[in-house]
Amino acid sequence: MKTYRDFISDIVDDTSLYEELCQAVPFSEQAQLNDWFATRGYQLNSTDVEVLFANQEEVAGSDEQVNY
Amino acid sequence: MSKSTTERTPLLSLHGLNPAVALDLAPGWHPQFFPICLSPYWQSVPWGGANWTIEGTSFLLLPAAQKPGGYSARFDPSSPFFQCFLGLYMIAPVQGERVPLDLYSSLVHFDYLAWGQRLGDPAPRGDVDIRIHRVGVEKWAYDSTAACHFDVGPNNPQHGMPPFLTVPRWPIAPGAAHWSDVVDSYDERIDLVRGHLWYEGPYLVCSYFSGARFTDRAGRTIDTHTRYPHVLQGEEETVASIRVFDRGTGYRGPTPFGSLNSVTERKH
Numbered sequence: 001m002k003t004y005r006d007f008i009s010d011i012v013d014d015t016s017l018y019e020e021l022c023q024a025v026p027f028s029e030q031a032q033l034n035d036w037f038a039t040r041g042y043q044l045n046s047t048d049v050e051v052l053f054a055n056q057e058e059v060a061g062s063d064e065q066v067n068y
Numbered sequence: 069m070s071k072s073t074t075e076r077t078p079l080l081s082l083h084g085l086n087p088a089v090a091l092d093l094a095p096g097w098h099p100q101f102f103p104i105c106l107s108p109y110w111q112s113v114p115w116g117g118a119n120w121t122i123e124g125t126s127f128l129l130l131p132a133a134q135k136p137g138g139y140s141a142r143f144d145p146s147s148p149f150f151q152c153f154l155g156l157y158m159i160a161p162v163q164g165e166r167v168p169l170d171l172y173s174s175l176v177h178f179d180y181l182a183w184g185q186r187l188g189d190p191a192p193r194g195d196v197d198i199r200i201h202r203v204g205v206e207k208w209a210y211d212s213t214a215a216c217h218f219d220v221g222p223n224n225p226q227h228g229m230p231p232f233l234t235v236p237r238w239p240i241a242p243g244a245a246h247w248s249d250v251v252d253s254y255d256e257r258i259d260l261v262r263g264h265l266w267y268e269g270p271y272l273v274c275s276y277f278s279g280a281r282f283t284d285r286a287g288r289t290i291d292t293h294t295r296y297p298h299v300l301q302g303e304e305e306t307v308a309s310i311r312v313f314d315r316g317t318g319y320r321g322p323t324p325f326g327s328l329n330s331v332t333e334r335k336h
Contacts, residue, residue: 004078005078005092008078008080008090008311009311011080011090011313012090012311012313015088015313015314015315015316018088018313018315019315021082022082022084025082047075047077048077048078051077051079051099052080052082054099054100055079055080055082055099055100055101056082066102066104066128066130066186066229066230066233067104067186067325068104068182068183068185068186068325
């Protein structure tokens with residue numbers, strides 16, 4: 001099983017995988033996010049899941065932005 | 069989220085922006101990109117006898133809060149990360165042509181003015197002195213100083229910013245560290261900024277990481293990178309890990325927000 005770090009390396013070469021992820025977010029639960037990666041051959045550790053799940057806010061809205 | 073003191077966090081920009089960015093974030097930094105549209109501030113950048121209109125994004129990263137739910141250690145004088153930042157600019161080509169490296173210091177100058185304005189500085193400053201040297205094929209390193217102001221003061225916005233960026237005007241508890249214990253509001257500071265410049269296809273990418281040199285209220289001169297070498301090392305390693313990937317969809321930045329219309333630049 002590959003890691004999240006492998007996923008990041010892979011998407012630099014295969015941006016379609018990144019597009020898929022951008023289409024898939026936001027996940028409503030961390031387990032859902034975990035499953036998305038697992039079905040594509042990536043096993044995320046708990047920190048990766050937490051960070052990625054929290055970062056969905058970046059996509060969801062501007063409340064967490066530093067607009068200036 | 070428990071982490072060891074050396075573990076790095078893989079971080080990916082998820083905003084649908086293009087090009088996208090990934091890196092391995094050092095401990096002590098908040099694991100989230102803050103993408104900022106700088107295009108409104110780069111509408112008239114003087115260079116080569118002309119004024120350039122530049123489109124670009126800053127993928128800003130800030131030090132983590134010392135306490136859960138608190139504000140970034142960037143604003144906390146008790147932290148080794150006080151006044152530190154890192155990240156990168158993604159600069160779009162102009163009419164299909166790469167933006168020249170020589171514009172970089174002017175772009176940074178306007179970013180300082182915009183940031184200072186947002187943090188309530190009545191007369192923001194960002195006078196950049198930069199030295200660039202080639203380190204590879206289409207890759208350059210630079211070091212620079214920026215004469216600027218602290219971004220802490222009584223005008224720091226208390227609304228409209230996430231808690232992470234909302235700096236209380238007074239200590240929130242007796243004995244709590246607060247910028248006013250250490251420095252004067254919007255006082256003079258020198259940023260010591262380093263990074264790399266390179267081209268990814270038509271895009272100019274400019275990484276940056278900073279420490280600060282300043283004199284505190286006790287009259288001591290402090291250089292944060294000298295005093296806290298582990299912070300410097302973490303910044304260097306994070307910036308060295310940056311990966312940029314262009315999905316071939318053309319430049320796409322965040323939504324523009326402000327403008328520099330209300331900035332009155334202090335002349336020195």
